[in-house]
Each structure stands twice: as structure tokens, then as C-alpha cells.
Amino acid sequence: xxxxxxxxxxxxxxxxxxxxxxxxxxxxxxxxxxxxxxxxxxxxxxxxxxxxxxxxxxxxxxxxxxxxxxxxxxxxxxxxxxxxxxxxxxxxxxxxxxxxxxxxxxxxxxxxxxxxxxxxxxxxxxxxxxxxxxxxxxxxxxxxxxxxxxxxxxxxxxxxxxxxxxxxxxxxxxxxxxxxxxxxxxxxxxxxxxxxxxxxxxxxxxxxxxxxxxxxxxxxxxxxxxxxxxxxxxxxxxxxxxxxxxxxxxxxxxxxxxxxxxxxxxxxxxxxxxxxxxxxxxxxxxxxxxxxxxxxxxxxxxxxxxxxxxxxxxxxxxxxxxxxxxxxxxxxxxxxxxxxxxxxxxxxxxxxxxxxxxxxxxxxxxxxxxxxxxxxxxxxxxxxxxxxxxxxxxxxxxxxxxxxxxxxxxxxxxxxxxxxxxxxxxxxxxxxxxxxxxxxxxxxxxxxxxxxxxxxxxxxxxxxxxxxxxxxxxxx
Amino acid sequence: xxxxxxxxxxxxxxxxxxxxxxxxxxxxxxxxxxxxxxxxxxxxxxxxxxxxxxxxxxxxxxxxxxxxxxxxxxxxxxxxxxxxxxxxxxxxxxxxxxxxxxxxxxxxxxxxxxxxxxxxxxxxxxxxxxxxxxxxxxxxxxxxxxxxxxxxxxxxxxxxxxxxxxxxxxxxxxxxxxxxxxxxxxxxxxxxxxxxxxxxxxxxxxxxxxxxxxxxxxxxxxxxxxxxxxxxxxxxxxxxxxxxxxxxxxxxxxxxxxxxxxxxxxxxxxxxxxxxxxxxxxxxxxxxxxxxxxxxxxxxxxxxxxxxxxxxxxxxxxxxxxxxxxxxxxxxxxxxxxxxxxxxxxxxxxxxxxxxxxxxxxxxxxxxxxxxxxxxxxxxxxxxxxxxxxxxxxxxxxxxxxxxxxxxxxxxxxxxxxxxxx
Numbered sequence: 051x052x053x054x055x056x057x058x059x060x061x062x063x064x065x066x067x068x069x070x071x072x073x074x075x076x077x078x079x080x081x082x083x084x085x086x087x088x089x090x091x092x093x094x095x096x097x098x099x100x101x102x103x104x105x106x107x108x109x110x111x112x113x114x115x116x117x118x119x120x121x122x123x124x125x126x127x128x129x130x131x132x133x134x135x136x137x138x139x140x141x142x143x144x145x146x147x148x149x150x151x152x153x154x155x156x157x158x159x160x161x162x163x164x165x166x167x168x169x170x171x172x173x174x175x176x177x178x179x180x181x182x183x184x185x186x187x188x189x190x191x192x193x194x195x196x197x198x199x200x201x202x203x204x205x206x207x208x209x210x211x212x213x214x215x216x217x218x219x220x221x222x223x224x225x226x227x228x229x230x231x232x233x234x235x236x237x238x239x240x241x242x243x244x245x246x247x248x249x250x251x252x253x254x255x256x257x258x259x260x261x262x263x264x265x266x267x268x269x270x271x272x273x274x275x276x277x278x279x280x281x282x283x284x285x286x287x288x289x290x291x292x293x294x295x296x297x298x299x300x301x302x303x304x305x306x307x308x309x310x311x312x313x314x315x316x317x318x319x320x321x322x323x324x325x326x327x328x329x330x331x332x333x334x335x336x337x338x339x340x341x342x343x344x345x346x347x348x349x350x351x352x353x354x355x356x357x358x359x360x361x362x363x364x365x366x367x368x369x370x371x372x373x374x375x376x377x378x379x380x381x382x383x384x385x386x387x388x389x390x391x392x393x394x395x396x397x398x399x400x401x402x403x404x405x406x407x408x409x410x411x412x413x414x415x416x417x418x419x420x421x422x423x424x425x426x427x428x429x430x431x432x433x434x435x436x437x438x439x440x441x442x443x444x445x446x447x448x449x450x451x452x453x454x455x456x457x458x459x460x461x462x463x464x465x466x467x468x469x470x471x472x473x474x475x476x477x478x479x480x481x482x483x484x485x486x487x488x489x490x491x492x493x494x495x496x497x498x499x500x501x502x503x504x505x506x507x508x509x510x511x512x513x514x515x516x517x518x519x520x521x522x523x524x525x526x
Numbered sequence: 527x528x529x530x531x532x533x534x535x536x537x538x539x540x541x542x543x544x545x546x547x548x549x550x551x552x553x554x555x556x557x558x559x560x561x562x563x564x565x566x567x568x569x570x571x572x573x574x575x576x577x578x579x580x581x582x583x584x585x586x587x588x589x590x591x592x593x594x595x596x597x598x599x600x601x602x603x604x605x606x607x608x609x610x611x612x613x614x615x616x617x618x619x620x621x622x623x624x625x626x627x628x629x630x631x632x633x634x635x636x637x638x639x640x641x642x643x644x645x646x647x648x649x650x651x652x653x654x655x656x657x658x659x660x661x662x663x664x665x666x667x668x669x670x671x672x673x674x675x676x677x678x679x680x681x682x683x684x685x686x687x688x689x690x691x692x693x694x695x696x697x698x699x700x701x702x703x704x705x706x707x708x709x710x711x712x713x714x715x716x717x718x719x720x721x722x723x724x725x726x727x728x729x730x731x732x733x734x735x736x737x738x739x740x741x742x743x744x745x746x747x748x749x750x751x752x753x754x755x756x757x758x759x760x761x762x763x764x765x766x767x768x769x770x771x772x773x774x775x776x777x778x779x780x781x782x783x784x785x786x787x788x789x790x791x792x793x794x795x796x797x798x799x800x801x802x803x804x805x806x807x808x809x810x811x812x813x814x815x816x817x818x819x820x821x822x823x824x825x826x827x828x829x830x831x832x833x834x835x836x837x838x839x840x841x842x843x844x845x846x847x848x849x850x851x852x853x854x855x856x857x858x859x860x861x862x863x864x865x866x867x868x869x870x871x872x873x874x875x876x877x878x879x880x881x882x883x884x885x886x887x888x889x890x891x892x893x894x895x896x897x898x899x900x901x902x903x904x905x906x907x908x909x910x911x912x913x914x915x916x917x918x919x920x921x922x923x924x925x926x927x928x929x930x931x932x933x934x935x936x937x938x939x940x941x942x943x944x945x946x947x948x
Contacts (some may be wrong), residue, residue, distance in 0.1 A: 054597070079925045143562060147945050179540060180946060216810055274665070279650070328657070328744060329655070329656060330656065331655045331742075332655045332741065332742075332763075333603075334655075335653055335655060351653075352651075354650065354651060355648075355650050355651065356648070356650025356651075357653060357655070358647070377566050385580055400766050401656070402922070403703045411861045431550060432622065435624065436629050437629045439624065439626070439629040439630060443626035443627070444626065446610035446624045446625050446626035446627070446629060446630075447609060447611075447624075447625070447626050448561065450625060451561070452610065452645075452787075454530060454613060456624075478726055486645075486648075486651075487645045487646065487648055488648035488649065488651075488662075489648075489667075490645060490646045490648055490663075490664040490666065491645060491667070493663075493667055494667065494670045494671050494674070494675055497675075498675070509677060509678055512660065513659075513660040515750060516747055517747040518659065518660040518747045519660060519746065519748075520671075520679075521671055521677040521679050521680075522677055522678050522679070522681055522774070523677070523678050524676055524677055524678065525676050525677060525678050525702045526702055526703060
């Protein structure tokens with residue numbers, strides 16, 4: 051019997067796993083996908099919100115502001131990309147400037163510091179030279195930041211694994227049954243395990259899991275958001291994460307730099323019935339791009355690298371659901387849509403503490419808090435590169451030429467704890483395939499490496515596990 | 527830092543031909559840097575024949591054509607490094623490469639020939655909406671998987687783009703037992719060689735739909751189908767014409783983009799039209815001693831032209847190394863009336879008069895036209911063509927005498943006379 055089963059290997063599940071790994075406990079994370087960070091955690095804006103947007107006295111507000119403050123130290127400790135670039139909310143209409151003041155006041159209530167409003171297009175342009183001439187004012191939030199959400203999730207997962215947490219993949223939970231001593235959790239492949247505590251961090255499926263156990267039902271609607279990713283050559287167009295003040299036309303879209311130097315634009319918002327529907331549509335792409343052009347008019351379509359969409363776990367309760375449910379030992383961490391990513395570090399610490407207290411867990415005498423990420427060849431100096439190649443010649447073989455990713459990094463990404471097993475896993479950990487040729491060049495090479503490292507035939511190499519084999523078989 | 531007279535970035539057909547010519551022009555301090563495990567470049571995966579009709583009067587396969595030039599390089603004992611990727615070329619001609627064997631190495635070159643080839647335009651760059659199932663490949667990637675790795679990308683195939691790679695892969699996949707149900711082309715004409723339409727599509731009864739595009743991709747884990755639609759004169763999809771073609775694979779042959787990242791690092795001026803460098807008739811860029819040839823300069827359709835162009839680059843690079851000073855006075859060649867671009871892009875107003883080849887592409891299909899070169903508005907050369915098309919590169923060779931007239935003219939224009947749009 052396990053002490054704790056965590057359902058869901060996204061940023062929340064992996065964050066809680068890592069924080070619980072500080073204690074002496076038997077912990078298993080069950081993830082339906084082939085890897086961590088394959089749901090909402092890999093397809094979002096990557097924003098660490100300042101915290102002015104959430105309604106005061108909600109969990110969203112509390113965890114957002116608390117989480118935001120944790121990113122500097124956490125990103126250093128776990129070695130994932132994070133930058134406190136500052137956010138701005140742009141106002142395009144003189145009559146709406148009160149809207150900015152309202153956000154500022156809400157921020158103050160929530161404990162957000164250092165915000166201020168700038169008035170006049172010229173003043174805004176001092177901060178963002180490429181912003182539209184139509185911007186009349188802006189709320190500036192210096193505590194806003196950007197993060198690589200999937201690298202953060204992978205970092206959490208690796209650190210949890212190194213400290214003893216077990217991860218099981220392709221493990222979709224089909225039933226959770228409560229009895230006197232705990233829970234019986236069963237997965238689609240027949241795997242069954244018992245645990246004293248179950249933590250539901252199942253993202254868009256958190257309602258399905260909750261409803262297996264609790265009388266109080268939850269209903270999560272998958273709200274899809276489409277994004278457009280621009281080439282790094284556009285990186286100079288934005289330094290702050292720029293939001294548009296919502297108008298009667300609806301919520302605007304953001305234009306933000308990413309931690310890797312691209313520009314990200316979006317998201318749209320469309321409710322979908324299918325919780326796996328990450329379809330992008332032409333209309334939504336056009337909508338995202340058109341709205342973003344209102345902020346930065348010089349965005350050009352020819353610089354688009356790719357589009358993707360992610361699903362928000364939208365709970366119409368207007369707030370996160372975090373904590374022990376009506377069923378003893380069954381914890382919910384549900385409805386984690388925006389500002390979920392920003393809130394994750396604080397939620398993880400809180401839930402872990404809660405559960406640890408409930409079980410009376412003792413701290414581990416040796417918890418390895420620090421995690422060193424994969425050395426990024428493209429970011430090193432020539433001297434550092436030489437040293438790296440000297441230690442391991444595989445760092446001298448460039449596999450992804452667009453992002454300058456070496457075989458050494460790819461092999462590392464596969465061999466690490468909670469290592470990559472498929473193309474997307476390699477991509478998320480190393481950036482191989484994220485460049486302007488979108489893996490056209492490196493796909494066969496990465497397949498060869500995965501096949502070699504995992505002892506597979508190339509025909510068994512998948513895009514993201516399951517039935518997503520890249521090729522259908524050998525040629526005649 | 528080691529000094530090298532001539533560094534050639536890329537050991538494909540362009541780099542090999544340039545090396546051969548440089549050697550034959552007297553240069554001995556040459557180094558080819560090739561990122562793959564073999565010389566030959568993209569030809570290594572082009573196992574179909576049809577290469578070398580002009581150069582060798584034979585129909586060779588890609589690897590055979592490459593082998594001819596590899597032999598020339600080896601016979602001349604020209605130095606080359608394999609598995610060596612150039613990661614930087616600076617404006618001061620310092621070339622930085624990495625390899626497992628040598629680590630990170632910097633070389634100070636006197637002259638550099640960029641022969642880096644091109645990359646394929648991916649799905650994301652043309653915004654095809656839809657699901658993210660496995661089974662979407664750019665045609666070149668599929669070609670590598672089939673021809674080099676020996677794996678079949680899929681069984682039921684639709685191909686977007688009637689460029690040569692798409693056409694070749696239509697035939698290739700059919701040979702391997704796949705069923706290619708359609709080639710879909712956005713424009714009202716193909717961008718590929720006519721002989722490929724005949725030999726790859728017509729011969730296999732593969733339908734080709736002009737003025738159509740793919741608007742949606744279905745299938746969660748694996749492609750299950752694509753939705754195609756007809757497009758209007760503005761190339762916008764017409765919703766009422768949408769229809770689903772079931773398939774498990776979509777190959778994209780939607781454009782080649784010259785790979786000029788290194789050129790950008792070196793502050794080489796690029797042309798917006800070709801995507802390659804702006805070069806003079808010596809194939810030298812605006813950076814003294816940096817040359818371009820082959821697909822990195824502009825996308826070719828016949829490797830024979832790549833070889834000829836690259837041999838010129840090799841020879842001119844040696845001239846530069848031997849002290850022939852670059853000319854600062856240049857005339858920009860203007861391309862008009864349907865001529866989309868011309869290489870060289872600029873002419874040196876010097877007194878070096880020699881036969882010169884001009885390569886160009888037109889912007890549309892034109893019938894019964896005359897390709898003409900005008901010096902100060904006066905036609906000094908004309909060649910009548912029954913048809914010209916964007917997919918077929920045109921080659922004009924001027925005599926030394928004609929070059930003298932051009933170099934002394936105030937304006938130089940390459941144009942189409944009496945054009946009729948198809």
C-alpha cells in the first residue's frame with residue numbers, strides 16, 4: 051500500500067510530488083500520458099502573473115501572489131528558465147482608463163507590489179517601443195514574469211524522482227474506490243494500487259476523478275486557447291508581457307516574449323466538448339493574430355513558426371478547489387486554470403504540508419533540493435562548449451541545427467530520471483525540434499537516438515507514446 | 527587560431543564543385559566542413575535518377591552524381607571534415623565549427639564559400655489548422671526516412687505541394703506500396719519540373735488538383751484525413767468546396783528556404799526575393815571574400831546548374847585570395863515584367879569581361895515570350911521561349927563582348943517581352 055497516489059503529472063501533480071518528496075513516504079504519480087507535462091502544462095502562456103487580475107480573497111489571488119514570489123529561488127534551485135520581465139495591461143481607449151485603476155486597486159488588495167500606471171502613448175513607448183500608436187495608457191506590473199512551463203514541470207518531476215517518487219505513465223485512472231483504510235486506484239491497463247491518500251491533480255479530467263469518489267460533483271469544461279508562435283527574429287518586438295484591457299468586445303490576447311526568445315501570441319477562448327481536443331482552427335489562429343496585431347502592429351505572418359492550442363480546466367465556481375474533500379484522505383486540486391501556473395509553487399507547498407501533517411510524516415534526513423538541468427550547448431560560451439565536448443564527445447554532434455542542440459543533450463534527456471521516451475519528450479527537454487524548420491531536419495536523427503538508447507526499433511519510436519508511431523513500418 | 531585560405535561550408539554538390547574548381551585554379555589550402563557522416567549533401571537521399579543530363583550527358587541517381595564529384599575531391603587530396611557542424615561565421619571571416627573529434631575549433635579564413643543548401647518550409651509556417659497526430663512530414667524528411675533509414679512514413683498519402691520533392695515522393699511512396707490519393711497544389715501551375723509531373727504523377731495515375739490547398743488535418747494520435755478546398759484568385763480557401771480525403775499521412779512540399787543563418791551572423795546582405803545573398807557575377811557577397819553558391823544562394827531545380835555555378839564560385843574565391851580586389855562600383859540588375867529574380871543580383875563595373883551565366887526565375891507561367899537583357903534600355907540579348915514557368919529556372923549566357931556593354935551601361939534590366947499570362 052502506498053502512502054500517497056497523485057493523479058496527474060502536470061505542473062501541479064509534479065510540484066506536489068516534489069514537495070511531498072521531502073518527507074519519508076511512498077509516493078506514486080499516475081499520469082495518463084507517456085510523459086509529464088503533456089496536458090495543459092505544456093500548452094499555456096507561460097506567464098507568472100503579478101496577481102492583480104484575480105478576485106480578492108479567493109484562493110486564486112492568495113496562491114497567485116504567494117506563488118509569484120517563489121519563482122526566483124525555485125527556478126534557481128531546480129534550474130528551469132524564468133525571467134521577471136514585467137507585465138503591462140494596455141488601454142486603447144481614453145474612456146476606459148478607469149479599468150486600469152480598477153486592476154491596480156485589485157492588485158493592491160491582493161498584495162501585489164510596485165505597480166503603477168503610465169499615461170500617454172509616448173510614455174508607454176518608452177517601455178515598449180513597438181507598441182501600437184493607439185495605446186493611450188498602461189498598467190505596469192514589474193513583478194510579472196515568464197517561465198518555461200514544461201521545463202518547470204520536468205524539473206519538478208526529476209527532482210521528485212531523484213528523491214524517491216515513482217512515476218507511472220500510460221496510466222489513466224479508471225476508478226478510485228474509498229474504503230475503511232484508504233483507497234483502491236485502478237488504471238486502464240489493469241494496474242491497481244492502494245493508497246492512504248489520493249491527490250486529484252488531473253487537470254481537465256479532475257472532475258471525472260473527483261466524481262468517482264465525492265458526492266459533491268464538479269464540472270470542468272475544457273476551454274481551449276489557441277496560440278501563435280513567432281520566430282526568434284521577432285524577439286525584439288516585446289520585452290514585457292503585454293495584455294489588453296478587456297473591452298465590450300471581450301477579453302483580449304497577450305503578446306509576450308518567451309524565455310527562449312520567441313514571441314508568443316494568444317490565447318483565444320473556445321469551450322470544447324472533447325477533453326482531448328487540441329485542434330487548432332484557421333478562424334482562431336486568425337483571431338489570435340489579428341488581436342495581437344492591435345498591440346504590436348509590426349507582427350508579420352511570414353514570421354510565424356507554428357500554432358498550438360491548450361485546454362484550460364475551467365470550473366464555473368470562480369475559484370480553485372484546493373484541499374481535502376468531503377471524503378477523508380481524498381484531496382482535490384481542481385479548476386487550476388489561470389493563474390494556475392503562477393500559483394503552482396504555493397499550491398504545491400500548501401498541499402504537501404497539509405497531507406504531511408495528516409499522515410504525520412517525518413522529514414527525510416537527506417532531501418536533495420537542488421536539481422541541475424541539461425547543459426544547454428547553445429547558451430554556453432565557446433570555452434564552456436570546448437570543456438563539455440572534451441568530457442563527452444556527443445556534445446560535439448549537432449542534431450538540431452535550428453536550435454543548436456547536441457546529441458549529448460538529447461541522450462541526457464533520455465537517460466535522466468523521468469527521461470524522455472518519445473520525440474515530444476526530447477523536444478520539451480532540449481528544444482530539439484522547436485526551431486524554424488520545426489523538426490524537419492532532426493526528426494530522423496532524434497528517432498535514431500531514441501531507438502538506440504531505449505533498445506527500440508525505429509518503427510516503435512513515437513511522437514508522444516501510445517499509437518503515435520512516427521512511421522508505419524519498414525520499407526519493402 | 528589556425529589560418530586557412532579557403533573554407534567551404536557544406537560538402538554537398540555545391541561545396542564539392544567549388545572545391546574542385548578552387549583546386550584547379552591553383553589553391554591548395556582548402557577545407558570542406560560537412561555536418562553529415564558523408565560527403566554528398568542532399569543528393570545522398572535522392573536515389574531517383576535524372577541527375578547529370580547536362581554535366582555528364584547521362585541520367586545518374588543522386589548518389590551517383592555526388593560520387594562523381596566526391597571522387598574529384600578525393601583524387602585531388604582536398605581536405606574535408608565530416609560530422610563537423612559550422613555554428614558561426616563572423617563578419618571577419620572566422621569560422622567556428624564543432625565536432626566530436628575536434629571539439630570546438632575556430633579558423634581564420636581568407637575566403638569562405640557558403641554552400642549550406644536549404645531547409646523545408648514546415649506546416650507551422652503556412653498555418654495549416656487541425657489536430658496534431660503523427661503522420662505529417664515535410665517531403666524531404668519523409669524521403670530521408672524511406673531512402674536512408676528504410677522506414678515507411680505511411681500507407682495512405684496526400685501530398686500538399688507539387689514542387690519536385692513532392693512529386694518525387696509521390697512516386698517513391700507508390701513504389702514502396704503506399705497509396706497516394708492526391709497531390710494538392712495551391713497555385714494554378716506546378717512549381718516542379720514538367721518531366722516530374724509526367725514521370726511521377728501521370729505515369730501512376732495520381733491526381734493533381736491545382737488551385738487547392740489543405741485547410742484541416744484530422745486525427746488525434748495519427749492523421750486520419752485531410753480536408754482540402756479550392757482556392758480563389760486571392761488564394762483564399764472557398765468553404766463550399768471543402769472535402770475530406772481519408773489518409774494516414776500528409777507530406778508537405780511547400781517551399782525550400784535557403785539556409786542563411788550563418789550568412790546573417792556574418793552580416794551578409796540577403797535578398798528578400800531569393801532568400802539568399804545578394805551577389806555579384808563572381809558570386810561574392812557584400813562581405814569581401816565571402817561567396818555563396820548552390821541552394822543557399824537560390825533554390826535550383828537542376829544540380830547541373832548548381833555544379834556550374836559553384837565551380838565559378840570556387841574559381842572566383844581563388845582570384846580573391848590571390849589579391850584581385852573587389853570592385854566597389856556596382857550596378858543593380860533590375861528584373862521587370864514578370865522576371866522574379868536574377869542571380870547575380872549586381873554587376874561589377876570593372877574591366878573584367880568574360881562570358882557570364884545569368885540564372886533567373888519568372889513569377890508566373892508565360893507563353894511566347896522573349897527573355898531579354900537590356901543595357902540602358904537597348905536589347906543586347908534576347909531568347910525566345912514558347913513557355914516559361916516559375917518551376918523551371920532559366921539560364922542565359924552572355925559573351926564577353928555583351929558583358930562589356932553591360933558593365934559600361936548605366937542601367938541593366940532583365941525582362942520578358944511580349945508576355946502572355948497563361
